[in-house]
Amino acid sequence: MKNLEQEQAEQKIKSLREKIREHEYNYFVLDDPRISDAEFDQLMQQLIKLESEFPSLVTSDSPTQRVGGEVLDEFEKVEHSTTMLSLDNAFNPADLREFDQRIQKNLTGQTYQYVVEHKIDGLSAVMRYDQGSFQLGATRGNGEIGEDISKNMKTIRSLPLKISDQASFELRGEIYLSKSEFARINKARLANDEATFANPRNAAAGSIRQLDSKIAANRNLSILVYDLISHSEKEFKTHLEVFAYLKNQGFKVNWHQSAENIEQVIKICQQWHEKREELDFEIDGLVIKLNNLADRQKLGATARSPRWAIAYKFPAQQKTTKIKDIEISVGRTGALTPTAVLEPVELAGSTVSRATLHNEDEIERKDIRIGDTALVQKAGDVIPEVVKIIKAERTGKEHQFIMPEHCPVCGSKVIRPEDEAVTRCTNISCPAQRKEGILHFVSRNAMNIDGIGPALVEQLLSNNLIEDYADLYFLKVSHLADLERMGQKSSQNVITAIKDSKDREFFRVLYALGIRHVGIGAARILADNFTSIAELESTSVEKLVEIAEIGPVIAESIVGFFQERHNQDLICRLKQAGIKLARKAEQSDKFLAGYKFVFTGSLENFTRSEVKDLVEKAGGRAVSSVSSQTDFLVSGKNPGSKYKQATELGVEILTEAEFEKLLAKEKTVTKK
Known part of the structure; x- marks a missing residue:
């Protein structure tokens, strides 16, 4: 049994944690502090003292765990539960209207709404919570596998380590460094004769990937949450409902605005292009998403990007420089790609000395010559490119580039197929x-x-x-x-x-x-x-x-x-x-191949990630929403609205016991 002293300490620790979490939320999420820094520090010191006296009461979601300190040898790899896809890009209103036309085509006769969000120039991260407590944070990595950065993410004050909803869920957000914090860090680095960071994104990346979490803690990173991937208990119909839930649970959610049609979206994009400098963090565009989650499920995704969302990129940063030469590189498919060799120029936080010219037609269309003064642009991580030539700067000494008739590497004759813009080396042994x-x-x-x-x-x-x-x-x-x-x-x-x-x-x-x-x-x-x-x-x-x-x-x-x-x-x-x-x-026995499963309610013997793995190992798919294409709904205790939808659509409903029999092949699987 606990002694009286420990019971009192436990109650005091619980009270202190609640107070500190409330003040962290006010300060780091609402930007509305209610007490002074000194008063906050006093509360924290009381908690640190009590936890040191009663170490058995320390929990992983305590506010004291934000300070960092443990030095890792390397980051562990984390496999994402759902692939983190890239977004297709739009660069002008015409691109956005084309995107809307594709939505119209796939949602014939339906009304739909968009949600517009800031496209923060930071690092995407995945967060997993178990029973309301932060359990894991990971980088995007290659979209399939990321790195476990949990210890460094705990140092982010705007990320709650404990929420009131005792549920298990997974969400995504963007880690970033504010402009003011970036300036502070660079000023300190200059004072210590250290190299400065090129831009806030690089500084954020360098901070979150520190093996020593104390360094990350000193960088004052922030995070804005923008999506909920899964939730063990709740069902949501719209993206706006998700944002409301996350905000209510104490998360700092990304700025967002609804739009009834694509013209409203375009207007919002144009407004933010003008006022982006008002923000204390960098954005390089806006993200446009369908609001209705069932519509998203219906549209699905291509191999690389969702069909229900697009990124509108602000016009790129541009500067002028000289084209010193044009070189040809040969790719693995034999494509000859011309590249401009530039006089180095600082652009978008990095030194640019080369720019893609794409192909022969692009050079001809823009009338690009060696020795020209060119307007060059770079947008985010996109390869620099030549926008146009400043012809007023020509001296007459410039000369035209001629695409070689032979491969510069192997000497074989090159060809350009009639239906392609690319010239290719035909020698497969090149x-x-x-x-x-x-x-x-x-x-x-x-x-x-x-x-x-x-x-x-x-x-x-x-x-x-x-x-x-x-x-x-x-x-x-x-x-x-x-x-x-x-x-x-x-x-x-x-x-x-x-x-x-x-x-x-x-x-x-x-x-x-x-x-x-x-x-x-x-x-x-x-x-x-x-x-x-x-x-x-x-x-x-x-x-x-x-x-x-x-x-x-x-x-x-x-x-x-x-x-x-x-x-x-x-x-x-x-x-x-x-x-x-x-x-x-072991993969050949895909007895659930072609079958789609939806899960609702609380399961006694499985977590959501476990049932998803079991279904996918057997060749099936675990999806988040019920549709006419759903084969089985597995229902646990206290099922949500999915149960009613499945009943209305005639979807076969399984109890947890029946699902286990299905996995054990004790129950026959038949396609509708």
Whole structure:
């Protein structure tokens, strides 16, 4: 039993935590402090003293846990429960109207509403709460896997570590550094003879990825929440309802405004372009989303972005500089891309010395010449580009650029197909193509082979040790040991990494092949629809375009890839090397393939993430809202509105016990 002293301490600690959380909310979320800094510090010191005297009463969501202190060796990897997709971009009102026309087409006859939000120039983060307490924070990473930054996120005062709703949920937000805090940090760094940060985003990124959380704590980061991904108890119909809930729970939510039509959206975008400087944080545009969550579910997403949202980007920062030269690079698909070599210029917080010229038509259309003075722009992370030429600055010494007739790398004759704007090297053995293809193959999202970078690939090719990526699997330690900057240990590590990659997931192998237009998202979709490379090789364009997310361009590229003799030989040698060219055996038993599940109410034996994993491992899909396409609703205790929707739509309703029988194959699965 607890003694009287500990019981009193527990009550005092609880009271202090509640007071401190309230004052943190007033100060960091509402910007409306009710007590002085000294009074706040006094409350915090009382709590620290009590927790030090009664360490068994310290909890992970206590306000004292915000100060940081533990130094990590590295960040642990975190797999996202839902892929963090990118947004398509709009750069002008015409782009926004086109987006609206696509919405109209897919929601024929329906009325709909938009929500407009600030597009904060920061870092996206995922947050998970369990029973109302902050449990985990992670970076976006590659959209599939991020890094665990929980300790650093706890130092963000505007992020509540404990809320009143005793639920489990996942949400997303944007970590940022205010302009005033950025100025303070840079002033201090100058005083200490340290290099200053280029812009607030870089400073925020550098702060949140500190292995020492005390450094992050001293940087005064902020976060604005913009989306709720899942909730164990509540159902929401609209995005505005989500914002109201999050705000009520003490989160600092992103600024937002509703709009009844796209013209109102355009007006809001134009207004914020004019007054963005009034904010104490950087925004590089606005995000436009459908308000109705069921409409979002209906529209779905492509392999890389949702169909129900778009990012409106403000006009980019621009400056003038000289074009010193134009160089040609050759990509892994043989595309010859012209790049302008510039006199270095500071732009959008970084030094720009190169800008893409896209293709020959772009050079001709803009009448770009070597020696010209050009207006160059850079928007966020977008590659710098030449906007236009300042022809009034011409001296007569400028000269035109002529696209080469032969590949600058291998000397082969280049061609430009009639229906394309891109000139290509047709030599599939071109060293540049081979190098880029190999680098793509070993990259993190593909086969993820550590230790193989541009320098090593260059050496392997120049020493005739490999001709393509399939040859990597036939290398030996003796082949590598004598190469520059390679020794016995480094060589062994590379060979081990190559060997370990033989068991990569099927979708990563598909992506690694380098099929034109097939990104990581499309590769996942293909892996869900085909059991092996052999099955994919024998398919047709017509069958591929039946898959919702695969269009005719991707389909034709896939079929064309497998028809080429060189690629057939590559596949054959990968098979000889022992690469898994099919789904793993345990993945082949997809007895729930094609079935969609929705869960409602409280489940006794499973968490939401557990049931989602179980369904997906069996080939099914766990979705958030009920529709006519839903096959099963699994109902726990106190089901929400989804139960009524399922009943009205005739969706089969399972109890938790029936769901367990289904997973154990004790219950027959039949398609509607």
